[in-house]
Amino acid sequence: MTSVRPKLKPETPKAITAWDTASGQTVWLSADGQWTSDMTRLGVFTGRAAEDRLNEARAQEHLVTDPYFMEVTAAGTIAGRETLRETIRAQGPTVPYGEVPR
């Protein structure tokens, strides 16, 4: 496993995120069980249902790599102590890079 992330309580709202195996891009599991690169479509899970979804995700290794829980609000926005990390995973580096004029 690449990511060992902080444990979340069962009742904490959480999303499931991973890396798209072919491209490496960040993806999230939608409420209807699809992997999406559109963060606004991520599903919010709790309790046993969340564990079941994560186990299902782990069985899809040809599609995604290293799925894990990330903390979100009930509305699906990034929350908790890993907010900065997950924001960077979602939006990319916080500094202009490459050919972007400085």
Add this chain to the structure above:
Amino acid sequence: MYRYDEFDAAIVRERVDQFRGQVSRRLDGTLLEDEFKPLRLQNGVYLQLHAYMLRVAIPYGQLDPAKLRRLADIAERYDRGYGHFTTRQNIQFNWVGLKDIPDVLQSLSEVEMHAIQTSGNCIRNVTSDHFAGAAQDEVMDPRPWCEIIRQWSTFHPEFAFLPRKFKIAVTAAEDDRAAIRVHDIGLHIRRRDGQIGFEVHVGGGQGRTPVIATKLNDFVPETELLDYLEAIMRVYNRFGRRDNKYKARIKILVTETGADEFRRLVDTEYAAQTDAEKIALPQAEIDRIHAYFAPPDLTRKPARSQILETAQAANPAFQRWIRVNLHPHKQAGYASITISLKPIGGLAGDATTAQMRVVAKLAEEYGHDDIRVTHAQNLVLPHVALDDLPALYADLDGAGLATANEGLVTDMIVCPGLDYCNLANARSIPIGQDIQQTFADPDYQEDIGRLHINISGCINACGHHHVGHIGILGVDRKGEEFYQISLGGRADHHAAIGDIAGRALSREEVPDAIKRIIDTYRDLRTSAAEPFIETLNRLGHTPFKEAIYAAD
């Protein structure tokens, strides 16, 4: 420069084909990530925060124009138009898709490049002095020995599954520019009674347990080097800890065993080698490899250049660049030039495709096709005629590559940090940029003089914060970024680990705290000729620690 023979070409080609098959099986689900991970790591492929990262080997930091152009082509076609030069003289591409990596490796193999030995628990890419073959103060060119070690270590079956990664650096100059004392093995080439040999340092390293290497042997004759290295590796491979990843580096073994006992183990292993298993490097083979590194054909020139002096008189910015970024060459009339990849507000070590192509062209026009990557994340043209420096500068300036800050406060080593890295706790790049803005004035930088600030985004210390004169370590405090300052580290021949100054600071506090350290130095130095690190060592850390927390 070393050129592949038929065996080199074949093993690289076969490795590309092998990895193509492994990637294919990963993508169709035949290989699971836990099975695939060690295979991808053997091919330089990491999974970072928001993409795969491919680390390409640049053996001992040497490139030629064809290689650099190919790296630019790869950045353009498969990545996002830039690459990141690293502290081990390699280059990283941050956005390449796994499905494309076999094609990237195929493309690299066409210019005699690969990603072997850039990750995994093997002997990694050997690093060296970026002025090798040009420096006035070297005993000899260390690159042939780096290449000999590379050939010995690549796919060495006994050392493919070491307890942990293993890094070797080689220098031949008294002024250690390869940071050999913070490597698993550091080799310093010495000449004694006309014979070449190696002073061997072992067990240095950074990370969560920083250690300065122990000198294991004063002089290993050149023909015995590989057998002696093999003895060290065997002792490490047998006794190095495999129960705990964080205790697995050779520095822990040397520390826990004790230097004398470790030396005894190596000597015993060395003495036990049979004639049949000894490599006993033949002189003919040493000579054959050395021939690849023959000095360029440099036309004899006078020590002073009228063209250079006239241009300097006419252009203060050029004059500054010459003053700061020029390193003396062993041949009169020539210089080595550092191309800074640390523009104010830029990303340390990053070069765009356009910049890579400019450097490749300039290396052809003015640099005898030789380009180096430095462990401080800059580039070097090691052989440039003084007469050509004005034209070279003009072209570099046009490409945003003429920053005059080599070795100064804004020439920081900065790891990718949380902006890219899956292990990081905090961002490094924005902190570096904030500090650069604080010291942007070039007169101020020059007045401060040589001062190395190194920044890491986590305890793994990829940004070498332990050996920065001022080190900055990013830490996570309940989801907030904080930065711990250390003082007094250095990576040179007086290598030392910095001392943590006190409580960690918020991002907003860091630039002013650094400025107070430096203002204290400027107040207390005996003269502008006394560098920061010497003032710090003369006075102790107390006044500088007090300066850090003066705002409390």
